[in-house]
Amino acid sequence: MQTSSDHAYPDHWEADVVLRDGATAHIRPITTDDAERLVSFYEQVSDESKYYRFFAPYPRLSDKDVHRFTHHDYVDRVGLAVTVGGEFIATVRYDRINADGRPATAPADEAEVAFLVQDAHQGRGVASALLEHIAEVARERGIRRFAAEVLPANNKMIKVFRDARYTQKRSFEDGSVHLTLDLEPTAESLAVQRGREQRAEARSVQRLLAPGSVAVIGTGRATGGVGRTALRNLLNAGFTGRTYAVNTAFPEDLTEVDGVPAHRSVGEIGETVDLAVVAVPAERVPEVVADCGEHGVQGLVVLTAGYAESGAAGLELQRELVRLARSYGMRVIGPNSFGIISTSDTVRLNASLAPEAPAPGRIGLFTQSGAIGIALLSGLHRRGAGLSSFISSGNRADVSGNDFLQYWYEDPDTDVVLLYLESIGNPRKFTRLARRTAAVKPVVVVKGARHSGSAPPGHAVPVTRIPDATVGALLRQAGVIRVDTVTELVDAGLLLAGQPLPAGPRVAILGNSESLGLLTYDACLAEGLRPLRPRDLTTAATPADFRAALAEALLDKSCDAVVVTAIPWVGENGVTESGDGEVLAAALRAAATTAPAKPVAVVHVEIGGLAEALAAASSTRTGPAPKADDPEDDTRGVPDAAARPRHPTRPPAPSTAGVSAAVRYAAPAPASAPHAARIPAYPAAERAVRALSEAVKYAQWRREAAEPGKVPEYEDIDEVGAAARIESLLGGISDRGGTLDPAAARELLGRYGICVRPTHPAPGPDAAVAAADRLGYPVALKTTAPHLRHRADLGGVRLDLANEEQLRQAYRELTDAFGKPAELQPVVQAMAPRGVDTVVRAAIDPAVGAVLSFGLAGAASELLGDTAHRLVPATDRDAAELIRSIRTAPLLFGWRGSAPVDTPALEELLLRVSRLVDDHPEVVAISLEPVVVAQRGLSVLGASVRLAPPPARTDLGPRRLPSY
Numbered sequence: 001m002q003t004s005s006d007h008a009y010p011d012h013w014e015a016d017v018v019l020r021d022g023a024t025a026h027i028r029p030i031t032t033d034d035a036e037r038l039v040s041f042y043e044q045v046s047d048e049s050k051y052y053r054f055f056a057p058y059p060r061l062s063d064k065d066v067h068r069f070t071h072h073d074y075v076d077r078v079g080l081a082v083t084v085g086g087e088f089i090a091t092v093r094y095d096r097i098n099a100d101g102r103p104a105t106a107p108a109d110e111a112e113v114a115f116l117v118q119d120a121h122q123g124r125g126v127a128s129a130l131l132e133h134i135a136e137v138a139r140e141r142g143i144r145r146f147a148a149e150v151l152p153a154n155n156k157m158i159k160v161f162r163d164a165r166y167t168q169k170r171s172f173e174d175g176s177v178h179l180t181l182d183l184e185p186t187a188e189s190l191a192v193q194r195g196r197e198q199r200a201e202a203r204s205v206q207r208l209l210a211p212g213s214v215a216v217i218g219t220g221r222a223t224g225g226v227g228r229t230a231l232r233n234l235l236n237a238g239f240t241g242r243t244y245a246v247n248t249a250f251p252e253d254l255t256e257v258d259g260v261p262a263h264r265s266v267g268e269i270g271e272t273v274d275l276a277v278v279a280v281p282a283e284r285v286p287e288v289v290a291d292c293g294e295h296g297v298q299g300l301v302v303l304t305a306g307y308a309e310s311g312a313a314g315l316e317l318q319r320e321l322v323r324l325a326r327s328y329g330m331r332v333i334g335p336n337s338f339g340i341i342s343t344s345d346t347v348r349l350n351a352s353l354a355p356e357a358p359a360p361g362r363i364g365l366f367t368q369s370g371a372i373g374i375a376l377l378s379g380l381h382r383r384g385a386g387l388s389s390f391i392s393s394g395n396r397a398d399v400s401g402n403d404f405l406q407y408w409y410e411d412p413d414t415d416v417v418l419l420y421l422e423s424i425g426n427p428r429k430f431t432r433l434a435r436r437t438a439a440v441k442p443v444v445v446v447k448g449a450r451h452s453g454s455a456p457p458g459h460a461v462p463v464t465r466i467p468d469a470t471v472g473a474l475l476r477q478a479g480v481i482r483v484d485t486v487t488e489l490v491d492a493g494l495l496l497a498g499q500p501l502p503a504g505p506r507v508a509i510l511g512n513s514e515s516l517g518l519l520t521y522d523a524c525l526a527e528g529l530r531p532l533r534p535r536d537l538t539t540a541a542t543p544a545d546f547r548a549a550l551a552e553a554l555l556d557k558s559c560d561a562v563v564v565t566a567i568p569w570v571g572e573n574g575v576t577e578s579g580d581g582e583v584l585a586a587a588l589r590a591a592a593t594t595a596p597a598k599p600v601a602v603v604h605v606e607i608g609g610l611a612e613a614l615a616a617a618s619s620t621r622t623g624p625a626p627k628a629d630d631p632e633d634d635t636r637g638v639p640d641a642a643a644r645p646r647h648p649t650r651p652p653a654p655s656t657a658g659v660s661a662a663v664r665y666a667a668p669a670p671a672s673a674p675h676a677a678r679i680p681a682y683p684a685a686e687r688a689v690r691a692l693s694e695a696v697k698y699a700q701w702r703r704e705a706a707e708p709g710k711v712p713e714y715e716d717i718d719e720v721g722a723a724a725r726i727e728s729l730l731g732g733i734s735d736r737g738g739t740l741d742p743a744a745a746r747e748l749l750g751r752y753g754i755c756v757r758p759t760h761p762a763p764g765p766d767a768a769v770a771a772a773d774r775l776g777y778p779v780a781l782k783t784t785a786p787h788l789r790h791r792a793d794l795g796g797v798r799l800d801l802a803n804e805e806q807l808r809q810a811y812r813e814l815t816d817a818f819g820k821p822a823e824l825q826p827v828v829q830a831m832a833p834r835g836v837d838t839v840v841r842a843a844i845d846p847a848v849g850a851v852l853s854f855g856l857a858g859a860a861s862e863l864l865g866d867t868a869h870r871l872v873p874a875t876d877r878d879a880a881e882l883i884r885s886i887r888t889a890p891l892l893f894g895w896r897g898s899a900p901v902d903t904p905a906l907e908e909l910l911l912r913v914s915r916l917v918d919d920h921p922e923v924v925a926i927s928l929e930p931v932v933v934a935q936r937g938l939s940v941l942g943a944s945v946r947l948a949p950p951p952a953r954t955d956l957g958p959r960r961l962p963s964y
Helices: 032-043 047-054 063-070 126-140 155-163 187-209 226-236 282-294 312-327 370-382 401-408 427-438 468-477 486-498 514-526 543-555 581-593 610-615 685-705 719-730 742-750 765-775 804-818 859-864 876-884 903-919
Strands: 015-018 024-029 077-084 087-097 110-117 145-150 167-173 176-182 213-217 242-246 260-263 275-278 299-302 331-333 339-342 349-352 360-367 387-392 416-421 443-447 481-483 506-511 561-566 600-604 759-761 779-783 797-801 826-830 836-845 849-856 867-871 923-933 938-940 943-947
Touching (some): 015 126, 015 187, 032 087, 077 126, 110 126, 126 155, 187 299, 187 331, 187 401, 226 242, 282 299, 360 370, 370 387, 370 416, 401 427, 427 443, 443 468, 468 481, 468 867, 506 514, 514 685, 581 610, 600 685, 719 742, 742 943, 765 779, 765 826, 849 876, 849 903, 867 876, 903 923, 903 938
Parallel strands (some): 213 242, 360 387, 506 561
Antiparallel strands (some): 015 024, 024 077, 077 087, 087 110, 759 826, 836 849, 923 938
16 A cells, blocks of 8 residues: 555554454555545544534545545554445544643654544444554554543543543543543453453354345255255245345346245345355355445355365465455355354254254354264264254354354353364464353364364464474363364263263262173273262163162262163063163153252163153253343453353253254254253263263363462562563574573573572583582582483483592593583582472463473473473462373372472472563573472472563454454
C-alpha cells in the first residue's frame, strides 16, 4: 500500500477479529489510499455520532480533514480502520501529546485517542476491539497512557473505556468527561479481553451450528455427486429451517430440486441465507464466496478439496479463500471438510456427507479428518452413544478446535468433548481454553501424526521443537485426557458421558467368571488403580444376583467405582442363556439407580444384546444446566470455573423429540426409568479399566483444580537487577542469541537465589592443585568438553579426591584416556554432600511457550525418557507434582530403605527457575546439571544459561484470528 509516512507500512498491525455477534471484521492501518473510503464512511455516520466525535455540528469532512486523517507517520500519529467487504465501518486515531495536551513527539508517553463507529455497526463490540488494537500499537510506540475527551451524553463511548478495565482516572472539565487510561495490561483487562473473545468465538460457532437457512451450492440435477448428497442428507435429517439448492448450471425454468427451491446464485434467492454448504470445483469457489459475502451469508462449510493438501498452489488458494471470506464477515469450516452436524431438536442440521445423522446425545465431537470422523460416528453409533454436535474441519483453515472449545465450554447440550487432532494451530491458546473447559466438563483428545515430524498437508501450524511426550504432559497439566487411539477416545467418551466421576481409585469387581474377574484385577493394578478382591458370583448367577451384588457394591464405602464382568450364564435346564442381555441390562440399571452415584462399567463376553440394552437407557440431569453469560455484558472477565456446575453426578438426558423418521440411527429409548444411567459396556477388561483409569485421573485433577496452587514470592529475588544485567549481556550477543560464560550464568542465577557451586579452570595439574588448595579437599575433577560433560559413565568425572596425590593421579588418568587438557577443558570443584543427582531445565518453545522440566540425571533416565514437564509459571502444586510424576521418583523418597532427600528444597529450586524464565523472556534456556539433592539441602554443580531476544507472544496481544 502507498503511504506518506516516515516509516514503512506496519503490516503486522493488520488483524482479523471476531465481533460480538460472531461475524468477522478486518483491522488495518489507514493509508493515503483511503481518502474515498473515509469520505464514504463519514457520510454514513449520523449527525449525533458526528457531534459526539467533534463536539460540534460537523456535517462533512473538509479536504484538510481528509488529508489529516489519512496521513500518518505510524509513530506519533496513527489511525486504524475496521473494514467489512473492504469498506470502513469504524476508525480510531491517536496523536501523541505533551503534558499541556498539545501535539508532541517522542519521548512523550501520552496520546489523545478518539473513535468513530457507524451507527449501523454500534453494539457489535467494534470499539472494544479497536481499543485493544490501538492500545497495543501505542505500547509498541512507547505510549503508556491514553487521554480522551467524551461528552457526558456519549454513554456508549464512556462504557467502552470503563469496561476495558485498564487503570483509569476520570474528571469533569469544561463540560466534558476527561479520561486517562494506563495502557499497561492488568489482570482485569486481560480477563475482560478473554471473556469477550470467548463470547464472540462461541457466537461465531453457534451461527454455524444453528442456521435459520442453508443453501447447498453445487447441487447437481442428477442424483449422486457431493452437492446433491449434501442436500439429501440435510433433508433426511429433518432440518427445521429453509433450504435452497444453488447451481449456476440450472436452467432458468428449473424451480426446485428434491422439493426445495432451486436458484442459479445466492443473490437470486432474495432472502437471507445463514449458512452455505459449498461443493463446487476449487477454481469456482472464489466467485461463490464473493456471491455469499455480498448477500449476507454468515458462514461457509467448504466440502471442496484441492487446497493446501494438494501442494503450494493449493495452499495459496486456501489463503485467498480465508482472506476473502473473512473480509465479508464470514467464517469458514474447511476446506476439504466432511461437514457439520447439530442434533438439537430445534435445528436438526446434517450439513455433512454422513448419510445418517447420529442420535441426540451429550457428546461434542471435533475431528480434523473426514475418514476418522466417519469411523468415530460409526463407532459411537454402534455403542449407542448420541452426539450434541459433530464437526469435521478438514484443512482447518479458519474455524478450529479452539473455536469449538469456546462454544462447548458453556453449551448446555454438551457434557463431554472429544477431539481428534492432527495439528494444534495455536498451542498456547488451546492449552488455556482446554484447561478452562476441563474445569467444567471432560475434554478427551487423541492426536494423530504424532511422530511424522511435520503437520499433515493443508495444516499451516507453528513448528514446535518439543517432543510429543512433552506435549502430552502439558495437556495433562491442563486437565486434558490424552489417549492414544480412536478406540480409546470412544471408550473414554462413553464412560464420561454416561457415568458420574469417581471419587477415588478404589474399584470393586464382581461377576460370574473368576478368570475374567482376575483379568480385570490385573488390569486395574497395571493402570494404577486400587482394586478390591474380585467377587465371584459363579456361573450360576442370575440377573437378580447381579442386581443384588451391584447394589451392595455401590453402597460399600470402601469402593469408588464398580466393574461388572459377565459371561453367558447357565439356566435351570443347564442350557447356556446367551441371548437375554436385556434382562441383565435391566437388572444392572435398576441397581445403579437405587444406590449412591458411582461409575459402573461392564465387561462382557458374547452376551447378545447386553451392550445395546445398556446403551439404550436414558437419564436426567440432577444439577442445573450451565447458563451462558450475558453476551451484552462486556464488564466481566472469564467466568470463574469454580462457580459453574461440575461434571453431573448423573448425565443429562439426551433429547429424543423431533428426530426425523428418515434418520436410521436408533434414537435413545424413552425415559421410562428417568434416573437410569447409560452404563458403558466393553468387550475387554483392559479397555474398560483404561477408560475408568482416565476418569479417575481426571476427577483428581478436577478436585485439585478447584484449589489451584500459588506462585510463591521470594524476598531475595532481585528482578530489577537481573533485568539490567540481562540487558547488558544481550548487547554483546548476536540477534540469534548465545550461551553465557559460566561466571555470567552463575551471577544471573544468583540474583534469583540459585547458587551454583563455583568451578576453577585447571589447564594443567599444577593449576588443578592450586584450585583445590583454595577450595579445600575433597574436590572433584571433571572435564567440560561438550562430548564428555556430565558423563560420569564415560569416566569424565572423578569424585572424592582427598589430597594432592589423588588429584594429580586423576588428572593423568583423564589426559591419558581422553586427550590433551586443551581438548578436555578440565575444572576443579568442591565436593557436594552425597545425594540423588537430578536435572532441572527450562526452555522457551516458540509454539508452546516456556516449559519447566525435571528428571534424574544419568543414562538410564535419558534412555527411558523419564522426564516430567510443566508450563511456566509453575505453582507450588506444579513443582510438587513435577518431582513426583517421574517413574524414578521413589529414589527421592527413600526407596528400599535409603534416606529420603530434601524434596522441599528441590521444589523451591524449580519455582525459582520458573520465576526467572517467566520474569525475563530473554532467558530462553536454562540447564542445571547435575543438581545433587541431599538429605538436607541441594547443590547445583553445573549451569548453562542461554539469552536471546524474546520470541513474540501472540497470546498476550489483542484478540485476533490466526493469520494465514
